[in-house]
Amino acid sequence: MPAGGRAPGRRGGGTICAFSSVAGDRARRSNYLYGASKAGLSAFLEGLHLAYADRGVRVVCVRPGFVKTAMTAGLPVPPFAGEPEAVASRVLRAMDRGAPVVYAPPIWRCHHARHPDASAGRHAARALLNAIARAHPGASG
Numbered sequence: 001m002p003a004g005g006r007a008p009g010r011r012g013g014g015t016i017c018a019f020s021s022v023a024g025d026r027a028r029r030s031n032y033l034y035g036a037s038k039a040g041l042s043a044f045l046e047g048l049h050l051a052y053a054d055r056g057v058r059v060v061c062v063r064p065g066f067v068k069t070a071m072t073a074g075l076p077v078p079p080f081a082g083e084p085e086a087v088a089s090r091v092l093r094a095m096d097r098g099a100p101v102v103y104a105p106p107i108w109r110c111h112h113a114r115h116p117d118a119s120a121g122r123h124a125a126r127a128l129l130n131a132i133a134r135a136h137p138g139a140s141g
């Protein structure tokens, strides 16, 4: 995938967008293998963003929570579950802005330790999301 950065870099720029997950932000008993792969992907995309930013390559790492898609069909739908169309709109806006990380639905921003929203006044939301994750094992995306 570094080649994925080199090619748009040679063309003078471009955008790479990949779907990671909030599951990569913190481990859960129910899905830690999936979470570990997403944590690796998130770190890789962050590095790719840093490595190619000066060549006009934008890398957007999408970190969804639970979204109602084929992947989650049949699972209990937790609170704050996202609709695919809303997630897609949010991702397209993030690509337009060149935001390196996008959470969808947006409430999951609270899980990003380095996001400014996670520091001040968002601890309660984060605790709530953790409580929901405990009540709905495996439903965090």
Ligand SMILES: NC(=O)c1ccc[n+]([C@@H]2O[C@H](COP(=O)([O-])OP(=O)(O)OC[C@H]3O[C@@H](n4cnc5c(N)ncnc54)[C@H](OP(=O)(O)O)[C@@H]3O)[C@@H](O)[C@H]2O)c1
Residues within 6 Å of the ligand: 019, 020, 021, 022, 063, 064, 065, 066, 067, 068, 069, 070, 071, 072, 140, 141
């Ligand atoms: N849904 C969630 O709650 C959620 C939460 C967090 C992160 N994510 C991540 O978001 C991404 C998309 O998930 P989704 O929920 O949209 O799943 P989805 O509805 O099951 O869609 C998966 C897509 O990937 C394609 N695909 C699967 N295996 C493939 C392969 N080997 N080669 C090429 N294409 C392949 C499928 O193509 P076909 O339709 O042709 O099979 C389908 O278009 C995944 O990386 C997932 O981990 C999802």
